[in-house]
Amino acid sequence: MLPLKQPPPLPSPVHLGSEGLDVVTQPESTRAAGGLLDHLVAPALTRVARGSRDDNSPQEPWHLRNMISKSRWKLLAMLALFLAVMVWYSISREDRYIELFYFPVPGKKEPCLQGEAEKMVSKLFGNYSREQPFFLQLKDYFWVKTPSLYELPYGTKGSEDLLLRVLAITSYSIPESIQSLKCRRCVVVGNGHRLRNSSLGEAINKYDVVIRLNSAPVAGYEQDVGSKTTMRLFYPESAHFNPKVEDNPDTLLVLVAFKAMDFHWIESILSDKKRVRKGFWKQPPLIWDVNPKQIRILNPFYMEIAADKLLSLPIHQPHKIKQKPTTGLLAITLALHLCDLVHIAGFGYPDAHQKKQSIHYYEYITLKSMMWSGHNVSQEALAIKRMLEIGAVKNLTYF
Structure with a gap:
């Protein structure tokens, strides 16, 4: 009896050509089972690997599961791709936000170009604004009566005699340490x-001129806000009761006069006259230990152009509570005229829906307190963003 002739074994692996299909490797158990089993299994493996296009041939159940599994992986891959695109888009938007309104604190001093801020000032306020003095001077009210178109806070009309007495005991000069800087x-x-928790104190102290606002404290917050104060803008109700604790001995205390009573207050303090107690929305200090030679009276011109050029506010307003710029926006306006490079930190209010978020780093006070202040914080935010966009100022904190 002649022995049965075994069919040749199926080659392993099975290469499927250049159609982009997967390579199928013959299982070890199939090779060991003998030629007959190989002869029966090989065509099935070949059909599965090639994805048989014969519609009449029956589909094996495990092949269906394989197709479903592959479809599921395709869906997951598409979902992952979609999520990756969304994350990239979100990051790119954030990068643009950071690029416009925030820059990291440099380890070294940023290069300072003389006249850099002056170019920006001409775009915002016009060239004529660079010719105005920063502080009011006695000579402009003693020998002649300097005419003013507006009353306080945009001019000195009607307050000249009172202002004359204040200017006689204060000063107007800019310290030589600032004037001599190239x-x-x-x-x-x-x-x-x-x-809060910004750790900007060391960086802030490195600037040539550090301008602070109102009664914002330094003691106890040095790590975040620094300890150096070159100028502090204030008005009577916002004056700190003990300025020697929060300011340096050479700090210039710059009075921002909103009303005639502000001149009455500073005169009574510096000349030790009877204190003025009425006419303020909040009682200012009655005892204020300062050196009169460190006091400056801000030129109301800067209040006028901040209102007009940045906020588009009418100078003549019929309302009892008139809209006016904040001390912060006023300080930025002053800095743009005084300095060649201007950075800001700690500006911006919480979103409207964050009603319980404090607006200050040193005390708990909410946005509700601004309701009757006469300040349009939304309009000011737009003004600051515009200055950031054109590069007039840069931000040390997010905005």
Whole structure:
């Protein structure tokens, strides 16, 4: 009896050509089972590998599961791709936000170009604004009566005689340490909650001129806000009761006069006259230990152009509570005229829906307190963003 002739074994692996199909390797158990089993299994493996297009041939159940599994992986891959695109888009938007309104604190001093801020000032306020003095001077009210078109806070009309007495006991000069600088690097430190845990204190202290606002404290917050104060803008109700604790001995205290009573208050303090107690929305200090030679009276011109050029506010307003710029926006306006490089920190208010978020880094006070202040915080936010966009100022904190 002649032995049965075994069919040749199926080659392993099975190469499927250049159609982009997968390579199928013959299982080890199939090779060991003998030629007959190989002869029966090989065509099935070949059909599966090639994805048989014969519609009449029956589909094996495990092949169906394989197809379903592959479809599921395709869906998951598409979903992963979609999520990756969304994350990329979100990051790119955030990068643009950071590029426009925030820049990291440099390890070294940023290069300062003389006249850099002056170019920006001409775009915002016009060239004529660079010719105005920063502080009011006695000579402009003693020998002649300097005419003013507007009353306080945009001019001195009607307050000239009172102002004359104040200017006789204060000063107007800019310290030589600032005047002698070839290029002035300045930072305006706002009072915003965003300064908390910012660790910006060391960076802030490195600027040539550090401008602070109102009664914002330094003691106890040095790590976040620094300890150096070149100028502090204030009005009577916002004056700190003990300025020697929060300011340096050479700090200039710059009075921003909103009303005639503000001149009455500073005169009574510096001349030790009977204190003025009425006419303020909040009682200002009655005892204020300061050196009169460190006091400056801000030129109301800067209040006028901040209102007109940045906020588009009418100078003549019929309402009892008139809209006016904040001390912060006023300080930025002043810095743009005084300095060559202007950075800001701690500006911006919480979103409207964050009603319980504090607006200051040093005390709990909410946005509700601004309701009757006469300040349009939304309009000011747009003005600051515009200055950031054109590069007039840069931000040390997010905005």
